[in-house]
Amino acid sequence: MLPIARSIGPKRRREAIAFYLFASPWILGFLIWTVGPMLASLYFSFTNYDLFSAPQWVGWQNYVDLITTDQEFHHAIFNTFYFVIVGLPINLILALGTALLLNERLHGITIFRAIYYVPTLVPAVASGVLWISLFDPQYGMLDAALRFLHLPTIDWLTDPTWTKPAIIITLIWGVGGGMIIYLAGLQNIPEYLYDAAKIDGAGIWGRFRFVTLPMLTPSILFQLVIGLIAFFQVFDQIYVLTSNQPGDDTITFMYYLFQTAFGSETNQMGYASAQAWIFFVIVMAATALVLKTSARWVFYEGERETA
Amino acid sequence: MTSGLRRAAQVAAGGIMALALAACGSSGSGNGASGTTSISYGRWGSADEIAANKVLFTAFEKSHKTIKVTQQVADWNTYWTKLPTQLAAGQAPDTFLLDPGYYQVHYAGSGKLVNLDSLIKRDHVNMNQFWPQEIPSFRFQGHYYELPRDISVNMLIWNKNLFAKAGLTQAPSSWQQLLHDAQLLTLDNKGRNATQAGFDPQHIVQWGYGSYEYLDGIDEPLITEMGGHLWTQPETASNVQCIVDSPAGRQAITFLTDLIYKYHVSPTPTQLGHYQNIFASGKVAMYIDGTFDLPVYEGIKTFKWDVARFPSWNGREATMAQGVGNAINAASSHQSADWTLVKWFSSTQGQKVMSSHGINIPSIQSMALSPTFLQGKPSGMRSVIDSIRYGVPYLDFPHKADAFNYVDTVLTNSVFTGHTSVAAGLKKAQDGANTILKGGHV
Numbered sequence: 001m002l003p004i005a006r007s008i009g010p011k012r013r014r015e016a017i018a019f020y021l022f023a024s025p026w027i028l029g030f031l032i033w034t035v036g037p038m039l040a041s042l043y044f045s046f047t048n049y050d051l052f053s054a055p056q057w058v059g060w061q062n063y064v065d066l067i068t069t070d071q072e073f074h075h076a077i078f079n080t081f082y083f084v085i086v087g088l089p090i091n092l093i094l095a096l097g098t099a100l101l102l103n104e105r106l107h108g109i110t111i112f113r114a115i116y117y118v119p120t121l122v123p124a125v126a127s128g129v130l131w132i133s134l135f136d137p138q139y140g141m142l143d144a145a146l147r148f149l150h151l152p153t154i155d156w157l158t159d160p161t162w163t164k165p166a167i168i169i170t171l172i173w174g175v176g177g178g179m180i181i182y183l184a185g186l187q188n189i190p191e192y193l194y195d196a197a198k199i200d201g202a203g204i205w206g207r208f209r210f211v212t213l214p215m216l217t218p219s220i221l222f223q224l225v226i227g228l229i230a231f232f233q234v235f236d237q238i239y240v241l242t243s244n245q246p247g248d249d250t251i252t253f254m255y256y257l258f259q260t261a262f263g264s265e266t267n268q269m270g271y272a273s274a275q276a277w278i279f280f281v282i283v284m285a286a287t288a289l290v291l292k293t294s295a296r297w298v299f300y301e302g303e304r305e306t307a
Numbered sequence: 308m309t310s311g312l313r314r315a316a317q318v319a320a321g322g323i324m325a326l327a328l329a330a331c332g333s334s335g336s337g338n339g340a341s342g343t344t345s346i347s348y349g350r351w352g353s354a355d356e357i358a359a360n361k362v363l364f365t366a367f368e369k370s371h372k373t374i375k376v377t378q379q380v381a382d383w384n385t386y387w388t389k390l391p392t393q394l395a396a397g398q399a400p401d402t403f404l405l406d407p408g409y410y411q412v413h414y415a416g417s418g419k420l421v422n423l424d425s426l427i428k429r430d431h432v433n434m435n436q437f438w439p440q441e442i443p444s445f446r447f448q449g450h451y452y453e454l455p456r457d458i459s460v461n462m463l464i465w466n467k468n469l470f471a472k473a474g475l476t477q478a479p480s481s482w483q484q485l486l487h488d489a490q491l492l493t494l495d496n497k498g499r500n501a502t503q504a505g506f507d508p509q510h511i512v513q514w515g516y517g518s519y520e521y522l523d524g525i526d527e528p529l530i531t532e533m534g535g536h537l538w539t540q541p542e543t544a545s546n547v548q549c550i551v552d553s554p555a556g557r558q559a560i561t562f563l564t565d566l567i568y569k570y571h572v573s574p575t576p577t578q579l580g581h582y583q584n585i586f587a588s589g590k591v592a593m594y595i596d597g598t599f600d601l602p603v604y605e606g607i608k609t610f611k612w613d614v615a616r617f618p619s620w621n622g623r624e625a626t627m628a629q630g631v632g633n634a635i636n637a638a639s640s641h642q643s644a645d646w647t648l649v650k651w652f653s654s655t656q657g658q659k660v661m662s663s664h665g666i667n668i669p670s671i672q673s674m675a676l677s678p679t680f681l682q683g684k685p686s687g688m689r690s691v692i693d694s695i696r697y698g699v700p701y702l703d704f705p706h707k708a709d710a711f712n713y714v715d716t717v718l719t720n721s722v723f724t725g726h727t728s729v730a731a732g733l734k735k736a737q738d739g740a741n742t743i744l745k746g747g748h749v
Contacts, residue, residue: 050417051391052395052413052417053417065747070749073748137581138581158576248716262392265410
């Protein structure tokens with residue numbers, strides 16, 4: 001029994017009730033439209049619900065099929081991990097790089113920051129349509145640049161070697177979002193740390209390594225967790241850019257789930273629900289891993305350093 | 308109550324009221340004043356098909372003053388994503404177009420559609436006036452769930468200008484003739500054709516034929532002509548199996564891929580993918596497509612073209628002939644008005660309006676062969692329509708669409724791209740398809 005609970009007076013209780021009343025729309029929404037459907041989907045994952053007939057219980061069969069025989073699912077998981085392992089680090093590094101570049105106090109720097117940020121405001125489907133024309137082997141700008149440099153042109157969206165890099169390029173186009181976070185983090189680093197480092201004889205790289213990077217670790221952690229979840233869930237770009245092409249090199253987990261639930265002729269909701277829950281466990285595990293190990297490398301100001 | 312708490316309660320009450328108001332939606336159909344019934348009709352389609360359908364509705368409403376029809380449209384893919392969710396939510400259109408070859412089992416088999424037998428009998432709808440090839444598709448367990456609306460056939464489209472330049476005057480009627488003609492029509496950048504010495508397959512500027520993987524439109528008819536089938540026959544039996552990995556199957560797919568890799572008369576899939584429509588760009592002299600794509604070709608202004616029927620093999624003919632029909636939503640509250648619309652679409656009046664607008668081939672045989680329909684169509688259209696009688700069955704059975712898609716994917720991704728041999732690819736396709744037909748996942 002918490003000692004605090006016993007000492008809540010009538011005023012505190014009124015405040016607590018007011019809090020819950022104000023938060024009630026959100027809590028209700030969360031219960032009705034997030035938790036409720038999640039529990040329903042958990043139930044359906046043990047059935048072969050096809051949207052039209054009553055669900056029939058099949059036990060663990062969906063999960064067994066997914067883990068053992070469904071090669072398309074394995075391929076989707078592989079592709080998804082590829083995007084996460086290759087795309088996420090590139091995204092993080094580029095976001096930090098652009099933030100460092102644009103952290104200078106120059107005249108008109110805000111225009112450049114805006115230019116880098118604007119792509120994140122374009123809806124994914126609209127940007128996908130844009131990228132289709134950019135990737136076009138005959139009329140697109142990318143292959144035009146390659147031709148200008150006398151390099152062989154690339155069939156970005158049809159050549160199996162290049163479809164995944166093409167998707168990663170479109171995802172990296174949105175570094176502006178991460179850049180803003182890093183800019184805020186950079187501007188919160190006190191000048192005296194840099195002065196102290198200069199006095200100690202640290203050069204540019206030294207100052208980056210011993211002042212900037214450690215002070216930025218909370219932002220990096222945030223970007224890492226958000227980026228992990230976002231890259232695991234890549235769907236829009238694949239749906240727009242490569243879903244009509246031969247080859248399933250870019251089928252990711254989310255796209256395969258969408259196909260199972262809505263693309264097959266029987267709307268296999270039960271099977272798709274099982275996929276969703278397997279993926280939920282994977283993403284939770286990855287996030288928990290990152291958060292658990294974060295204590296070792298993230299430095300929060302105000303903490304006492306143990307000797 | 309303190310003022311703070313009262314304010315909180317007001318905020319919460321206001322929020323809940325707003326939520327309740329937002330949740331009130333309006334249903335799609337209803338009874339208007341003075342006895343008009345409003346019903347909704349759903350279909351997929353291109354802009355042309357939708358415009359043609361609007362003409363049909365205007366004609367229908369003119370002769371049926373008490374019924375108003377609103378159209379719900381989506382493109383092909385979205386339609387099949389949207390319709391099931393609408394049906395599950397009870398918000399589907401009153402009547403809709405259904406493609407029975409892939410969806411009959413799921414829709415008719417789960418009680419979502421009205422059984423039309425008694426209505427057909429009561430109103431003496433003559434089922435013999437429709438194409439016999441498409442009628443079986445609309446039956447499920449012996450009962451009719453759709454009335455035929457139109458039928459699509461595949462056709463061989465040929466470029467008259469390129470043919471004339473090569474000294475040819477008519478489209479090939481057999482696949483062997485097609486190969487021969489294609490070799491004359493494939494030119495490299497020095498103007499040599501594929502039969503001439505010094506022909507350079509690395510620098511082809513024009514191909515004779517555009518061979519691509521089209522499982523039900525090209526592969527299946529060719530396999531049938533060579534004596535095989537995709538599925539065990541009859542497809543209405545329980546326990547249908549995939550038998551694409553047969554001598555006929557291997558022969559057919561080998562022939563189609565040889566056109567690309569051995570005879571070099573067809574572009575590779577990568578090369579094909581560069582074009583929106585390779586025939587319309589003038590890069591291939593022959594191409595096979597369904598009649599539903601006629602609007603794409605009717606927009607061609609740079610050369611003359613015509614259509615011919617699917618080529619034969621050793622004197623045997625087969626083709627793709629797929630009908631679509633109108634179904635009535637079993638949850639509709641206006642089933643009598645729905646039936647009036649559905650019946651009208653398949654009646655002489657309705658099919659006559661359809662014949663004069665748009666490119667859908669009418670389901671009533673005499674309408675399809677009438678001058679009203681044939682005028683303005685390419686001169687080879689009559690022959691194409693005559694070939695409907697060689698159509699391979701277009702029937703649905705449990706897990707057919709998923710098994711079909713699997714075979715299609717394996718052939719497209721591995722065999723036609725040259726990554727896998729025909730034998731290995733067909734074995735993989737057949738094994739996977741049979742796993743899926745048993746309810747498994749691959």
